[in-house]
Amino acid sequence: MKFDITKLLKAECFKHSVSRIELIETHISWVVLTGEFAYKIKKPVNFGFLDFSTLEKRRLCCEQELRLNRRLAAELYLDVVTINGSVDRPLVSSEGEVIEYAVKMLQFNQDAQLDNRLASGRLNLEHMDVIARMVANFHQAIEVATAATDxxxxxxxxxxxxxxxxxxRQHLDTALYAETLDSLQQWSSAEFARLEAVFTRRKRDGFVRECHGDMHLRNMLWLKHGAHKTSAGRPVAFDCIEFNDRLRWIDVHSEIAFLIMDLQDRQQHQLAHRFLNTYLEASGDYEGLRILPFYLCYRALxxxxxDALRLEQENIEHSAQGALRAEFESYLGLATSYTRRPAPRxxxxxxxxxxxxxxVSQQLLDVLGAxxxxxxxxxxxxFHIPTDNTGANAIASGIYSEQASERTYAKLAGLASAVIAAGYxxxxxxxxxxxDQRKAFQxxxxxxxxxxxxxxxxxxNEVLRKRIMARKHDVSDADLAVxxxxxSIWQALESAELSTSISVNTAKVVEIDALVGQIKAGLC
Incomplete structure (x- = not known):
């Protein structure tokens, strides 16, 4: 008895009012939109990495999907419901034999999806800051994989x-792409061998966690609900991986690699760099950069x-096949780009x-990708102090003592070394x-x-004083006394440093493009 999704595209199949029925289809599921609610139904497929081949397996995965997605999108995920009746006349949440299961969700406006917001010019650098902090907070809160698990x-x-x-290779005739695929596979194998000790250390240090697993633009929203519809809104991630534990229990840098790759695939490099920088600053996980290119390549593949799986499925129109093949080739190109890192600075x-x-540094990193x-x-x-704590501003004491400052600059040098070693x-x-503080970096x-x-x-100096007195909600503890x-203790650059320095007066308009040009000219 094969379930026919077309039979469910009628208002009489639902107990609630239906304003308009639409069908969204992926390679593993159908989503039926009814106006107020959406119903996600799993296709009876088995691709090895997921197995929805029996009704019982689909039920268990629906229940798992509900549990896991409520971590980040509780307001969207409502229930697991039965589809009863017959193949010809299915009824949602009815009585009698169960012919299928569905995850019932609150339907959202498709314009809220981040891919659609991006396409309409409504996704900016400030959104990336908020999204990155949301992801970092989520990673901090979720369960950590223990040594007893694999x-x-x-x-x-x-x-x-x-x-x-x-x-x-199994699902697509890859004769045209054999050389590229072989090269990518060889690089992945060699990079994995080179980093194997790093992966082991990452698990030991608690960076393998029960993540979302599928966090890219199409699986994220910018929601404005209820009384907050006129507010700035907030990001929500939905549709996490429920069908394969090993694809969800992953390193947090594998998680962020998906969103970064997705942005870069859409030529949104500044948004990608902004997300990465804000995530790193919020999490402190700069060491993870060593494995990020490996995971970026993996996510593109x-x-x-x-795309290869979808090209093999039935009912794909000829025009759609051409678009899918072009997209497939684009992802191969993107994966290849991650195997080549530019020289760091x-x-x-x-x-x-x-x-x-x-x-100034914020503007530079958005452009330079640093x-x-x-x-x-x-x-x-x-010193384990929250960044929003701005009370510890005593001069030359506490966390600003000479010893504390030496430790801080040593930490900055260590982090810089790790970032450079990762190729960034x-x-x-x-x-x-x-x-002496600069000498270590030179x-x-x-x-x-x-x-x-x-x-x-x-x-x-008068500009500096006005600025510092006007500061609010800044991570810096500095006040006028500081x-x-x-x-009073400012030291000019040493004569030997002048050839590698650029001076910027922020009392004037800073031409970032010109500054970038100076940097690149000086660093070639």
Whole structure:
């Protein structure tokens, strides 16, 4: 008895009022939209990495989907309901024999999906900040894989990578892509072997968790509900992976790789870099960058695999086949790009409080695609102080004592080294008043054989004073007394540093494109 989804596309199949029925179809499910509610029904398929082949398996997966998605989207996921009646006359939530199960959801406006918001120009850098913090908070709260489980173990990490290549070749004539697929598989295997100890350490340190597993633009919303419809709204992630525990219990950097890859596939590199930077700053997980390119390549190949599966399914129109094949080829190209990292750069931002270092560095990292490390944030993380705690501003004491500052700059150097080792350019945002504080970073650049530049950010003293007195809700603890102290101990750059420095006066309009040009010219 084969379930016929077309028979469910009638208002009389539902007990509630129906304003309009629409069908959305993927390679693994149908979603029936009715106006107020949506019903997600799993297709009876078995692709190896998921198995919906029996009614009982589909029921269990529906219940798992409800439980897991309520972690991030409780307001959307309402219930698991039965589909009763007969194949010819199905009835939702009725009596008698169960012919199928569905997850009942609150229907949302498709315009709220992040892919649609992006297409209409309604997804910006500020949205990325909020989304990144939401994801970081979620990762902090979810369950951690224990040593007793195999989640995050080496063989489990590489299995889905290997399956991508196997299933692409199995479901698609890949003669045209043989060389590219072979090259990607060889790189993935070599990169996995190179990083195997890192994967082991990541699990030991608690970075393998029960994640969402499928966090990309089409599975995220910007919701404005009820009394909050006129407010800024908030991000919601839905449709997590419920059908395969190993694809959900993953490293948190595998999770964020999907959204970054999706943004980059859509040529939204600034949004991708902004999301990554805000996530790293919120989580402190800069060490995860070492495995991020591996997971970016893997995520692009997941999408390529999905296209290969869809191309094999029935009822795909000829025009849709062409679009799917072009998309498949695009994902192969994107995956290949992750195997080639540009040479990294080390940039330090130097200036007193309120000079505009963080503002300028924010604009630079969005354009350059660099990773930023901020002393204001890392100092507080080092001493276990929340970033929104702005009371510890005593001069040369507490977390600002000479010893504490030495530890902070040592931590910044360690993090910068990790970011560079992962193949990413880094911007270190700190006061860097003393030569000894800068010397360690210059030595790091020499040791790692990468370009090094100092950006000295300045403004007239009266401007600095006005800015610091007007500050509100800033991660920095600096007040007017701190600023005056910094000005009194300020040291000019050493003569040997001048050839690698750029001065920026933020009292004037800062031409970021021109500054980027100077940086690239100085770092070539």
């Amino acid at each position: 989640y995050g173990n080496s063989d489990v990490v590489y299995q889905p990578v290997e399956e991508n290549f196997m299933q692409i 997941v999408r390529a695999k999905v 080390l940039i330090i931002m130097r200036g007193v409080s309120a000079s505009g270092k963080s503002t 990773v930023r490390i901020r002393s204001d944030v890392e100092r507080k993380r080092l 350019s880094v911007i270190v945002d700190a006061a860097f008043i003393q030569y 030595a790091l650049a020499v040791r790692m054989a990468i370009p090094y530049i100092i950006i000295e950010v300045t403004a007239p 600023l005056e102290h910094q000005l």
